[in-house]
Amino acid sequence: MTTIEQGAATGVSFALTDEQKALRDLARDFAAKEIRPKEAEYDAKMQHPVEVIAKAHELGLMNLHVPEEYGGLGLGCFDGMLVGEELYWGCAGIGTSVSANGLGSGPLIIAGTDEQKATWLAPLIDEPILCSFGLSEPGAGSDVAALKATAVREGDEYVLNGSKTFITNAGYAAWTVVFAKTDPKAGSKGMSAFIVPMDTPGVTIEKHLDKMGQRATDTSAFALQDVRVPVENRLGEEGDGFKIAMATLDFTRPGTAVGAVGVAQAAYEHAVAYAKQRVTFDVPIAMHQGINFMIADMATEIEAARLLTWQAAWMLDQGYGRKATLYSSFAKRFAADTAMKVATDAVQVFGGYGYIKEYPVEKLMRDAKLFQIYEGTSQIQRLVIAKEIFLPKD
Ligand code: CAA
Numbered sequence: 351m352t353t354i355e356q357g358a359a360t361g362v363s364f365a366l367t368d369e370q371k372a373l374r375d376l377a378r379d380f381a382a383k384e385i386r387p388k389e390a391e392y393d394a395k396m397q398h399p400v401e402v403i404a405k406a407h408e409l410g411l412m413n414l415h416v417p418e419e420y421g422g423l424g425l426g427c428f429d430g431m432l433v434g435e436e437l438y439w440g441c442a443g444i445g446t447s448v449s450a451n452g453l454g455s456g457p458l459i460i461a462g463t464d465e466q467k468a469t470w471l472a473p474l475i476d477e478p479i480l481c482s483f484g485l486s487e488p489g490a491g492s493d494v495a496a497l498k499a500t501a502v503r504e505g506d507e508y509v510l511n512g513s514k515t516f517i518t519n520a521g522y523a524a525w526t527v528v529f530a531k532t533d534p535k536a537g538s539k540g541m542s543a544f545i546v547p548m549d550t551p552g553v554t555i556e557k558h559l560d561k562m563g564q565r566a567t568d569t570s571a572f573a574l575q576d577v578r579v580p581v582e583n584r585l586g587e588e589g590d591g592f593k594i595a596m597a598t599l600d601f602t603r604p605g606t607a608v609g610a611v612g613v614a615q616a617a618y619e620h621a622v623a624y625a626k627q628r629v630t631f632d633v634p635i636a637m638h639q640g641i642n643f644m645i646a647d648m649a650t651e652i653e654a655a656r657l658l659t660w661q662a663a664w665m666l667d668q669g670y671g672r673k674a675t676l677y678s679s680f681a682k683r684f685a686a687d688t689a690m691k692v693a694t695d696a697v698q699v700f701g702g703y704g705y706i707k708e709y710p711v712e713k714l715m716r717d718a719k720l721f722q723i724y725e726g727t728s729q730i731q732r733l734v735i736a737k738e739i740f741l742p743k744d
Contacts, residue, residue, distance in 0.1 A: 364660075366432070370429060370432055373425075373429060373432055373433060374432040374433070374435075374436060376409060376411070377411055377432065377433040377435075377436035377437060378436040378439075380405070380406065380409060380411060380436070380437075380440075381436045381437055381439055381440030381441075381445075382440065384402055384405055384406075384440075385402060385437065385440025385441050385444050385445070386440045386441065388402065388441070388444070389440065389441035389443070389444065389566070389713070390710075390713065392441070392443060392444060392565070392566035393441070393443060393563075393565045393566055393713055394565075396558075396560065396561075396565045396566070397566060398447065398521075398522055398566070398567075398568050399443075399444045399447050399448075399566050400522075402444055402447070402448065403447060403448055403478050403480070404478045406437075406448045406478075407477075407478035408478075410423065411433055411437070411448065412448055412449075412451055412474075412478070413451050413452075413455065413471075413474045413475055414429060414430050414433060414452070415427070415430065415452060415455070415456075415459055415601075416455065416459070416471045416472075416474060416475055417459070417467070417471075419464075419467075420467050420468060420471040420472045420475065421471075421472050421475035421476070422471065422474075422475050426663070426666070426667035427601060427604055427605070427662075427663035427664075427666040427667050428660065428663040428664050428666075428667050430452065430604075430605050430608075430663065431604065431605070431608045431659055431660055431663045433449075434449055434605050434608040434609055434612065435608045435609070435611050435612040435615070435656070436612065437449060437609075437612065438608070438609035438610070438611075438612030438613055439612035439613070439615055439616045440612075441566060441717075442563070442564045442609060442612070442613050442714075442717035442718075442720070442721075443563070443564040443565050443566030443567045443717065444566045444567075445609055445612065446518060446564055446566075446567040446609065447518075447519060447566060447567045447568065449605060449609070450480070450482065450483075450518040450519045450567070451474060451480060451481055451519075452602055452605055453482070453483040453518065453598065453602045453725075454480070454481030454482045454483050454519070454523065454525075454526065454527060455470075455471060455474060455481055456483070456598035456601055456602055457483070457527045457543050457585055457594045457595070457598050458470055458471055458527065458545070458585065459471070460594060460597050460598060460601070461543070461585045461586040461590065461594045461597075462585060465582070466545065466582070466583075466585070470525060470545055473524075479523075479524040480519045480522050480523045480524060481519075481523050481524060481525050481526065481527070482517050482518055482519045482520040482523040482525075482526040482527075483517065483518070483526070483527055483598070484514045484517055484520065484526040484527060484528040484529060484546070484572075485497070485514075485517075485529050485595055486514065486515055486516045486517065487499060487512065487513055487514055487515060488513055488515050488571075491516065492726070492727060492729075492730050494529075494538070494541075494592065494595060494596075495537050495538040495541070495592060497512075497529060497530070497531065497541070498512055498513075498531070498534075499511065499512025499513070499514065499528065499529070499530035499531065499574060500512060500530055500531050500532075500534060501528075501530035501531065501532050501542055501544060502532075503532070503581070504578075506580060506581050507578045507579065507580055507581065508532075508544060508578070508579055508581065508583075508584065509576055509577065509578055510528060510530050510544065510546065510552075510574045510576075510577040510578075510579065511574055511575060511576060511577070512530060512573075512574050513556075513571065513572075513573050513574070514526075514528065514571065514572050514573075514574070515559075515570075515571035515572075516559070516569055516571070516724070517569065517570055517571070517572065518567060518568070518569055518724070519567070519568050519570075520548070520555065520568070520569075520570040520571075520572055521555050521558050521568040521570035521572075522568055523548050524547065524548060524549075525545055525546060525547045525548060526545075526546050526548060526572075527543055527544070527545055527546075527585065528543070528544050528545075528546045528574065529541055529542070529543050529544075529591045529592075529595055530542060530544065530574075530591070532588045532589065532591075533588070533589065536589065538592040539589050539592065540589060541589070541591035541592045541595075542584055542585075542586075542587075542588050542589060542590065542591040543584070543585040543586065543590065543591040543594050543595070544579050544583050544584055544585070545579070545583040545585065546574070546577060546579055546583070547579075548572075550577050550578070550579065551577070551578075552574060552575045552576050552577035552578070553572060553573070553574060553577055554572060554573045554575070555570050555571075555572045556570075556571045556572055556573055557570060557571045558570050559571065561720070562716050562719060562720075563713070563715075563716030563717040563718070563719055563720055564716075564717050564720045596675075599678075599725060599726060600666070600672075600674060600675050600678045601666055601678075602725060603662070603678040603679065603681065603682040603725055603726065603731075604659045604662040604663045604666070604678055604681050604682070605663075606682055606685075606686075606721060606724065606725045607655065607658070607659040607662070607681040607682045607684075607685035607686065607721075608656070608659040608663075608681075608685065609721065610655065610685040610686045610688065610689035610718065610721040611652060611655050611656045611659060611685050611688075611689070613689045613693065613714055613717055613718050613721070614648070614651075614652045614655065614685075614688055614689040614692040614693065614718070615652055616710075616714055617648075617689075617692050617693040617695075617696035617711055617714045617715075617718070618645070618648045618649065618652055618692055618696065620696055620700075620709075620710050620711050620714070621644075621645060621648065621695070621696040621699040621700070621711070622636075622645060624699060624700055624703075625641050625642070625645060625699055635699070641699055644695045644698065644699060645699070647695075648692045648695060648696070651688045651691065651692065652688060652692060654684070654688070655681070655684050655685040655688040655689075656685075658677070658680050658681040658684050658685065659681040659685055661677055661681070662674060662677035662678045662680065662681040663681075665677050666678070672743045675734065675738055675743075676734075676735060676738040676739075676742075679726075679731040679732075679734040679735050679738070680731075680735065682721075682725065682726065682728075682731050683728050683731035683732060683735065685721065686721035686722045686728055686731075687722060687728055689718040689721050690715075690718045690719060690721070690722055692718075693711065693714045693715040693717070693718035694715055694718075696711040696714065696715070697711050697712065697715050699711075
């Protein structure tokens with residue numbers, strides 16, 4: 351018996367099924383042929399990758415978690431790890447563009463009624479349309495309970511007002527789940543979630559933000575001015591918004607973490623290849639301990655990050671629910687920090703060339719930085735981890 355088979359016999363296994371291997375290979379092939387060749391150009395032009403999104407959609411690499419009843423594949427979080435790592439290995443900006451429907455649709459999958467799911471999720475499968483997650487505001491990113499957008503009920507409608515920023519794909523989204531206060535005095539318990547079609551009068555895209563890295567992903571700011579949505583567009587009850595947002599992030603943070611693993615893996619591969627061919631002091635630089643110890647640490651930490659993401663995703667699929675929060679934040683924190691370190695070290699391995707745009711690791715270092723910021727900064731992940739250690743929830 352191999353170690354993997356022994357693991358399987360005891361209920362723990364790192365062996366992928368044939369279907370999982372096929373899914374990963376499909377994503378890898380797509381990333382190599384359709385994403386990698388375009389990454390530098392899309393990054394330079396800050397271009398929204400509309401054709402890549404259409405092709406990914408056609409191949410079934412988007413909306414992986416939409417349940418089968420609504421036309422989706424109904425895949426679990428773990429299967430998303432296999433696709434996500436490959437897409438982000440291709441390009442983190444394009445990978446985020448393709449994957450961000452997972453975040454936009456997460457609140458609906460978690461808290462939507464059958465009717466809401468049929469109305470809003472099924473079209474995502476039929477066409478390559480985008481949706482987004484409208485949580486962050488100019489004055490409230492880490493401190494979600496402090497957000498200021500409001501939703502006031504008037505008869506059978508809610509009237510929404512406020513500003514959202516740093517919203518992935520919002521500039522191209524058909525609809526966004528907007529989090530707003532229905533009871534501004536009630537802190538996290540006064541927040542509700544609403545599905546807002548982006549062509550509703552009063553929704554204005556104010557800016558496509560010009561970012562340091564992951565430039566092929568649209569990140570937009572938008573305003574809501576007297577935006578009316580029917581009561582049927584509220585997810586859950588009034589006051590459920592904060593918990594819906596948190597449960598969504600628990601599910602999506604391993605996906606972001608595995609994106610960081612993909613970027614780290616790409617940087618590592620470039621560093622290994624360069625270290626083998628670049629000669630100094632009459633030998634390839636791979637022969638110098640100063641370099642090969644860096645490569646050894648990269649390989650070790652990438653593997654550790656991958657395993658943490660797999661574990662968190664596995665726990666979510668096993669129904670650990672709130673108990674998976676801790677592991678989701680372990681994965682996000684560690685993988686994001688690992689990607690930053692590995693990409694920075696890859697630049698170091700390349701020396702002066704690493705700092706030049708002609709070489710791929712310069713972009714990877716810029717791309718890696720965002721993992722330590724979006725979907726909760728590395729500091730917020732530590733805050734969540736500490737809360738779960740000292741004040742665990744059942
Ligand atoms: N699941 C379910 N419920 C949860 C939860 C979870 N994971 N985490 C907390 N809750 C519950 C708590 O149990 C508590 O409920 P009770 O009062 O009934 O016990 C309630 O929610 C409030 O929890 P806290 O007191 O812990 O809340 P807090 O205000 O102290 O803040 C926080 C918690 C973890 C810091 C949270 O604000 C947070 O996660 N912040 C980061 C937000 C974030 O990731 N933003 C990124 C936006 S998305 C993005 O970046 C993508 C993009 O498009 C760019």
